[in-house]
Amino acid sequence: MLVHICCSVDSHFFLQRLKEDFPDEKLTGFFYDPNIHPYSEYRLRLLDVQRSCKKLGVALVEGEYDYERWLAAVKGYELEPEKGARCEICFDRRFEVSAKMARKLGEKRMTTTLLVSPKKSWEQLLKTGRRFAKEYGVEFVPVDYRSGGGTQMQQQISKKERLYRQDYCGCLFGLVQQREQQGKPADELFSPLCGSVLPGSIEERLRMYEKRLELEEEGRGYRIVRQKFLNYRLKLGWVRQKKETLPSYILPYSTMKRRYTKGRVEEQSEGIGWFNREEIRLITLERYNEIAQSAYESVSELLYAPMPSETDLKVRESVGLGLWDLSPLIVLERIPEGNLEIFIESEIYPDVREKLVVL
Numbered sequence: 001m002l003v004h005i006c007c008s009v010d011s012h013f014f015l016q017r018l019k020e021d022f023p024d025e026k027l028t029g030f031f032y033d034p035n036i037h038p039y040s041e042y043r044l045r046l047l048d049v050q051r052s053c054k055k056l057g058v059a060l061v062e063g064e065y066d067y068e069r070w071l072a073a074v075k076g077y078e079l080e081p082e083k084g085a086r087c088e089i090c091f092d093r094r095f096e097v098s099a100k101m102a103r104k105l106g107e108k109r110m111t112t113t114l115l116v117s118p119k120k121s122w123e124q125l126l127k128t129g130r131r132f133a134k135e136y137g138v139e140f141v142p143v144d145y146r147s148g149g150g151t152q153m154q155q156q157i158s159k160k161e162r163l164y165r166q167d168y169c170g171c172l173f174g175l176v177q178q179r180e181q182q183g184k185p186a187d188e189l190f191s192p193l194c195g196s197v198l199p200g201s202i203e204e205r206l207r208m209y210e211k212r213l214e215l216e217e218e219g220r221g222y223r224i225v226r227q228k229f230l231n232y233r234l235k236l237g238w239v240r241q242k243k244e245t246l247p248s249y250i251l252p253y254s255t256m257k258r259r260y261t262k263g264r265v266e267e268q269s270e271g272i273g274w275f276n277r278e279e280i281r282l283i284t285l286e287r288y289n290e291i292a293q294s295a296y297e298s299v300s301e302l303l304y305a306p307m308p309s310e311t312d313l314k315v316r317e318s319v320g321l322g323l324w325d326l327s328p329l330i331v332l333e334r335i336p337e338g339n340l341e342i343f344i345e346s347e348i349y350p351d352v353r354e355k356l357v358v359l
């Protein structure tokens, strides 16, 4: 039987139950989820499904991440709510490819772990599953593992097995809607060009879950704990003088009441300049290098290959901007004389991140 898999939280419990109910059936997992956005989240969910299938002894096939084809399929339905028309198309796409794969592999039956998700419409899944199974000459197996306390059991297992528990369905549109309802920025969509790993980001989580696999392979103990913290994202920022943009690097937690200001440096000493508006401090690249123990030759170099956020926080602290201080700190090649224009659009918000504690 080919089992279309959406995520480990659904698949681990679902596969366990399938193995009990179909002891003579050889199960093959099929991870085909091009709806998942961004790609780092796709990789994270796949990583955890690989771990789960390995534990259960189930072979796993990865489908193609044909995201653009998925986007084209749901075009025009972006604003639909969850369980609406966009989800129906999303199931169509995933089930059709799964049914084709089942036929290609010579499987007689197919099913999907989406059936166990309490957030999905059972009727929608059944309708789509049956339709495509029939079209490709396989049997759709509509098992119900939600009822009879199944959902509670699934939650217990997911905790016990320390599975990665995502907090959105998967696609860009569902994510944006969900974050709007929660009044939270969709920080999953921030992806710096320089590729740096931001605090509380999917990339940070991906690294952590990769690390935990290493620990498991080495037989070492660990815990995954959740922590509340104040997160930060810089959306846009620049420094200009006489209409020319100066190369600048804005450190984390730089916040301005009004996004734009105009002023000048009132005082400077040892590579630090005190600006006369918005409590802004400017720092020369030379001084930054001294504190961060780095060797950047230009601010552009720093911009495209920055230090980890922890180092930037240490730099802030070294110039007197410790915990709770949200004054802007900006690295420039030198402290300029004369008037400057500064623009910073950023967001500060309470967030939760997962941390790996090695025992």
Ligand code: SF4
Pocket (backbone or CB within 6 Å): 035, 036, 082, 083, 086, 087, 088, 090, 091, 169, 170, 171, 172, 173, 174
């Ligand atoms: S909300 Fe979920 S099921 Fe609906 S379209 Fe997005 S990824 Fe697919």
